[in-house]
Amino acid sequence: MTTYIMLANWTQQGVSKARDSATRLDAAKKALGDMGGEFKAFFMTMGRFDLVAVYEAPDDAVAARFTLQLGMLGNIRTETLKAFPEAAYREIIRSLG
Structure with a gap:
């Protein structure tokens, strides 16, 4: 499986309904699981x-479908990064010649 890092900001709609945020997170975890994916970590950040x-x-x-579905709900805006684990990083660096 491929790893992704999602950076998100609440929209005005999302922050005005912040009390529902944990329920939305649970729904997002389920939706991703239904697509064959899995959350590995989640953080609220400053x-x-x-x-x-x-x-x-x-x-x-x-990953694109998941991110689009989240965005369509209107509670967050996201920026998603495709992540290469250390082993893949080392292989890419070795291949530079």
């Missing part, structure tokens, strides 16, 4: 982003 999630998905298409 600074540029309100939320950070690390998750795995079978491929980029699943």
Whole structure:
């Protein structure tokens, strides 16, 4: 599976319904699980982003569909990074010649 790091900010709608945020997180975890993925870590953060999630998905298409479905709900705006684990990083660096 591929690892993704999602950086998210609440929209005005999302922050106005912050009390429902944990329920929305549970629904997001279920939705991703139904697509064959899994949350690995989740954090509420202070600074540029309100939320950070690390998750795995079978491929980029699943990650894109998941992110789009979250965005369509109107509670968060996301920026998603594709992450390469250390072993893959080392292989990429070795291949540089």
